Amino acid sequence: MSTGLRxxxxxxxxxxxxxxxxxxxxxxxxxxxxxTLLSMGVFxxxxxxxxxxxxxxxxxPGQVQEYVGAGNFLDAFSDPLFWQSFRVVMIMLVANLVxxxxxxxxxxxxxxxxxxxxxxxxxxxxxxxMVIPGMVWLLIWKSFYDPDxxxxxxxxxxxxxxxxxxxxxxTDPDPGVMPRIATALRPVIDQAVTPxxxxxxxxxxPGAVWLTLAGGSRESSRRWWGYxxxxxxxxxxxxxxxxxxxxxxxxxxxxxxxxxxxxVLSRTLGPGWIIWPFWVMLTLWASADVAWWRGAALLGGAVxxxxxxxxxxxxxxxxxxxxxxxxxxVTVASxxxxxxxxWTEPTNQFVGGRPAWLGNQDLxxxxxxxxxxxxxxxxxxLIYLAGLQQISxxxxxxxxxDGVGPVxxxxxxxxxxxxxxxxxxxxxxxxxxxxxYEMFLILLGDDGGPGNVGLxxxxxxxxxxxxxxxxxxxxxxxxxxxxxxxxxxxxxxKYVKVEK
Amino acid sequence: MARRPPLAAELTKHGxxxxxxxxxxxxxxxxxxxxxxxxxxxxxxxxxxxxxxxxQWGNWSTAWVIVRTYIANSVVVSxxxxxxxxxxxxxxxxVLARHRFRGRNLVYxxxxxxxxxxxxxxxxxxxFWLVRNLGLVNNLMALIIVGGAGGQVVGIFILKQFIEDxxxxxxxxxxxxxxxxxxxxxxxxxxxxxxxxxxxxxxxxLGSWNGVMLPLIVLRDDEKLTIPVGLLRLEGEYVKQWGExxxxxxxxxxxxxxxxxxxxxxxxxxxxxxxxxx
Numbered sequence: 051m052s053t054g055l056r057x058x059x060x061x062x063x064x065x066x067x068x069x070x071x072x073x074x075x076x077x078x079x080x081x082x083x084x085x086t087l088l089s090m091g092v093f094x095x096x097x098x099x100x101x102x103x104x105x106x107x108x109x110x111p112g113q114v115q116e117y118v119g120a121g122n123f124l125d126a127f128s129d130p131l132f133w134q135s136f137r138v139v140m141i142m143l144v145a146n147l148v149x150x151x152x153x154x155x156x157x158x159x160x161x162x163x164x165x166x167x168x169x170x171x172x173x174x175x176x177x178x179x180m181v182i183p184g185m186v187w188l189l190i191w192k193s194f195y196d197p198d199x200x201x202x203x204x205x206x207x208x209x210x211x212x213x214x215x216x217x218x219x220x221t222d223p224d225p226g227v228m229p230r231i232a233t234a235l236r237p238v239i240d241q242a243v244t245p246x247x248x249x250x251x252x253x254x255x256p257g258a259v260w261l262t263l264a265g266g267s268r269e270s271s272r273r274w275w276g277y278x279x280x281x282x283x284x285x286x287x288x289x290x291x292x293x294x295x296x297x298x299x300x301x302x303x304x305x306x307x308x309x310x311x312x313x314v315l316s317r318t319l320g321p322g323w324i325i326w327p328f329w330v331m332l333t334l335w336a337s338a339d340v341a342w343w344r345g346a347a348l349l350g351g352a353v354x355x356x357x358x359x360x361x362x363x364x365x366x367x368x369x370x371x372x373x374x375x376x377x378x379x380v381t382v383a384s385x386x387x388x389x390x391x392x393w394t395e396p397t398n399q400f401v402g403g404r405p406a407w408l409g410n411q412d413l414x415x416x417x418x419x420x421x422x423x424x425x426x427x428x429x430x431x432l433i434y435l436a437g438l439q440q441i442s443x444x445x446x447x448x449x450x451x452d453g454v455g456p457v458x459x460x461x462x463x464x465x466x467x468x469x470x471x472x473x474x475x476x477x478x479x480x481x482x483x484x485x486x487y488e489m490f491l492i493l494l495g496d497d498g499g500p501g502n503v504g505l506x507x508x509x510x511x512x513x514x515x516x517x518x519x520x521x522x523x524x525x526x527x528x529x530x531x532x533x534x535x536x537x538x539x540x541x542x543x544k545y546v547k548v549e550k
Numbered sequence: 551m552a553r554r555p556p557l558a559a560e561l562t563k564h565g566x567x568x569x570x571x572x573x574x575x576x577x578x579x580x581x582x583x584x585x586x587x588x589x590x591x592x593x594x595x596x597x598x599x600x601x602x603x604x605x606q607w608g609n610w611s612t613a614w615v616i617v618r619t620y621i622a623n624s625v626v627v628s629x630x631x632x633x634x635x636x637x638x639x640x641x642x643x644x645v646l647a648r649h650r651f652r653g654r655n656l657v658y659x660x661x662x663x664x665x666x667x668x669x670x671x672x673x674x675x676x677x678f679w680l681v682r683n684l685g686l687v688n689n690l691m692a693l694i695i696v697g698g699a700g701g702q703v704v705g706i707f708i709l710k711q712f713i714e715d716x717x718x719x720x721x722x723x724x725x726x727x728x729x730x731x732x733x734x735x736x737x738x739x740x741x742x743x744x745x746x747x748x749x750x751x752x753x754x755x756l757g758s759w760n761g762v763m764l765p766l767i768v769l770r771d772d773e774k775l776t777i778p779v780g781l782l783r784l785e786g787e788y789v790k791q792w793g794e795x796x797x798x799x800x801x802x803x804x805x806x807x808x809x810x811x812x813x814x815x816x817x818x819x820x821x822x823x824x825x826x827x828x
């Protein structure tokens with residue numbers, strides 16, 4: 051403390067040599083930051099580096115520690131549970147698109163309320179859910195789902211909704227409405243969706259690569275060389291991965307070749323250095339399969355489609371058109387998922403009037419999706435409100451002069467103007483859905499409920515480490531999640547910056 | 551809006567908000583109702599309160615005996631972690647905002663980058679092994695240190711921006727008067743950044759108060775559990791006396807509700823600010 055007081059940069063007449071006071075000043079500043087630096091290093095960065103390192107080992111602490119190279123990742127990509135966990139996430143993400151609407155509507159209603167005092171009161175009330183521990187909400191909802199005790203089944207019985215559900219569900223020889231829709235959609239899903247993409251990864255990776263590449267300069271013709279080299283590298287990846295499996299030195303050599311190639315690529319393709327983690331993942335994914343050319347082909351396809359799209363469409367309409375294409379794709383995919391993947395067979399649970407929501411393979415997902423009805427989160431409402439408050443009064447007055455009604459205002463003013471906030475919130479929800487597993491762990495237990503239906507990636511990681519004792523494998527799963535989150539964060543950064 | 555809005559429209563808006571609020575708070579009502587009943591009373595009338603004379607106050611006293619250790623643990627952990635990380639936040643934000651020195655950018659971006667790198671979700675396994683190797687398993691200290699290290703990042707980011715916007719002259723005149731680093735922090739930074747500090751502190755506290763995964767894997771003994779994990783264990787262990795369970799949930803919710811009643815304004819503003827900063 052005393053050194054801190056003495057070392058204000060006033061003493062001009064230093065009798066010691068010139069650099070000494072400067073070094074001491076430097077030391078004092080670092081001393082002040084020492085707790086932060088130390089704690090961040092030990093508890094922030096060390097575990098992250100350790101995850102990367104340990105994901106290359108078959109590791110059960112105290113028993114086995116054996117280098118397996120990319121083996122854990124290869125195992126993961128050929129592990130049906132791994133793919134299933136991402137299917138669950140996909141379903142939850144699609145459900146989020148529906149679940150975000152109540153929050154938006156409430157925020158807009160709240161924003162339009164004329165009385166300042168009431169607006170503040172409501173705002174306070176929407177903060178209360180954050181003050182009650184999340185665990186309390188989870189456990190109360192869990193009790194709602196209890197087949198005999200739970201209030202949900204009683205409510206459904208009393209209101210007669212149970213018979214409606216039973217009608218929708220049907221019975222085994224005579225399926226109801228929902229399973230029939232799913233059966234009708236089955237060919238589309240089996241023959242188009244599943245083989246084309248093989249999993250969520252295949253969708254994400256080319257998109258990520260394309261997105262980062264598109265940030266580079268589009269003018270120079272050198273980029274064609276870059277594209278060529280990239281595709282060739284991905285094509286060669288399986289062999290490189292095979293080589294890397296032979297031992298730690300070979301793995302490090304391959305890694306340096308890989309990084310060197312990527313540095314060169316990033317020079318030719320603009321600020322595309324961010325792609326390296328996706329690139330590695332894509333490589334591993336491609337080499338996990340018999341078809342070694344699949345990764346290269348996918349990547350080449352993504353590049354060509356992107357180039358053609360940018361080439362064929364004029365600058366201004368291009369992004370718009372792409373956005374509409376994206377929106378309609380999302381809509382179609384959502385409908386496919388909601389009606390084609392969730393309620394596929396009669397559950398036979400509603401006839402008896404006591405459906406075990408969390409104990410039946412077919413009911414787990416609907417129950418988890420319904421969880422937290424009406425899905426209005428504090429953070430979401432406050433983010434939307436902040437966005438709405440930036441809309442100037444002039445816009446409303448102009449709209450009123452034009453005779454726009456309250457519903458018209460919703461679609462013409464409020465929704466377009468808070469799109470940025472909606473996007474931010476969607477990204478948060480997406481990251482939360484991908485990484486969060488507390489809810490699944492608490493509602494369904496270690497193994498994700500009956501038939502592992504609710505085994506999301508995070509929960510699978512938890513289970514691998516703390517139940518199955520496969521710590522190295524869990525680290526590999528953690529890396530996969532890490533890469534996905536990084537991807538989403540980049541998307542988030544890009545979009546938010548563009549909007550501002 | 552300048553003109554007086556029509557009554558019907560105004561009622562619709564209030565109606566929408568009330569509708570959602572009713573549904574959102576229904577679980578809390580159920581919790582309170584059940585906490586006053588035995589299982590048999592609940593079977594007879596699951597919908598609402600029985601007459602006051604038949605209320606089971608015993609549920610609450612039984613639950614209190616169990617839950618109070620959890621509450622004490624949670625208070626200790628959350629308060630200590632908050633103080634610890636506030637000290638680190640203030641010092642580091644001051645140094646980064648007010649001084650140019652070698653390695654400053656490296657330090658700053660190193661801290662900020664960890665905000666965008668996924669935290670405990672992906673690294674839970676290695677964090678657990680680190681904690682184990684440090685001999686901190688089943689020790690509340692682990693929660694405090696790990697939580698404090700992670701909780702400071704957003705705070706440093708927000709506070710550094712804020713200190714940079716403070717007038718330079720304040721600091722310069724203080725330096726001329728011979729004030730050192732700590733004096734400057736104590737008499738300029740702290741008094742001027744009160745509201746923003748409260749915001750950071752609240753976000754940090756909430757994060758620690760609601761944490762589940764770290765306590766779940768680190769803590770073992772029943773008398774060491776924090777509220778979330780304690781309630782979880784309670785729910786799993788017993789032949790379910792729902793009334794006592796629900797009373798336990800209610801009691802566990804009370805401390806923060808009380809704090810909230812006194813600091814409502816900070817809470818609303820702080821959480822909104824936190825939401826916007828991300």
